[in-house]
Amino acid sequence: MSSHAPANTATGISNAKLGIWSFLASEVMLFGGLLSAYVILNTGSAHMVTPPRSMMGVPLATFNTFVLISSSVAMVLALSAIKQNHVDQFKKWMYCVIGGAGIFLVIKSYEYNHKWHEGITISSNLFGSFYYTLTGLHAIHIIGGVGVLLYILYEGSKGRYGPDNYDRVECVGLYWHFVDLVWVILFPILYLL
């Protein structure tokens, strides 16, 4: 069955796609709840002491934003390549996606280490708790995503995806873009504002 044709379901949407969108909707609520709690406490709590921008490592976080956006573009290009049955290009872009995730995680661990030595820990104050909860939850999503991306790369290399069968690549792509989207919101809220 072509991935473009309407699925033979009550909604006309394939089960895989409906599943991933339902999952992403629950993720919106998960991150949305934490983010709104942070914004509200940042506005109305005397206990929320935000560290100065110089301690936050804005240049590294900006670079990480660039890395994650590039990784997201590589993902969409991988999907585009597999739709054209260009398996080699698909593999090349998937390596870029996974490489981007790896770079992001390495920079994040360096940042954590640096912040910990600066005295910003998960138990130091309200900001520290929110910073590590939000970025940690995001990093866990990246680590989980890398596992699935590796599986998709392996399957794609075996020639199991093509112009008529790319649902899984599309679903993983949706997840990966969502992870990028969350970072795009987290970055200014935690580092800049």
Add this chain to the structure above:
Amino acid sequence: MSDEHDKEVRGYLAVFASLLVLTGMTVGVAYMNLPGSMGVIIGLLIAVTKATLIGAFFMHLRDEGKFINFSLGVCVLLVMVLLLFVMPDLGLVEEELSSIREREAAAHAHYSGFQDHSGAAEGGH
């Protein structure tokens, strides 16, 4: 088909360039130290624009049907409820905090005046 593919790729690269420019703008606006909450509002508007670009083009939401867009719209609305419905309370908290601060400042002024006065009296003896 290949022309269509090339057009699609060019579109993705244009969105990529826009996202990079908007990221630069977010950092720039933060370092401009704009008065009041102007910087926060502009920063958040840029972040929402970036999220919309990723959703519409990379996640292909503009090609999806009403069902998925509506479901996601409900989620975003609920997050807005979490955020905005607490704002009036925050206004009350802010009023309460400023009234406490005023009382504390008045008490501090009163006691420091008292200490000055008793200090002067002790000096007189």
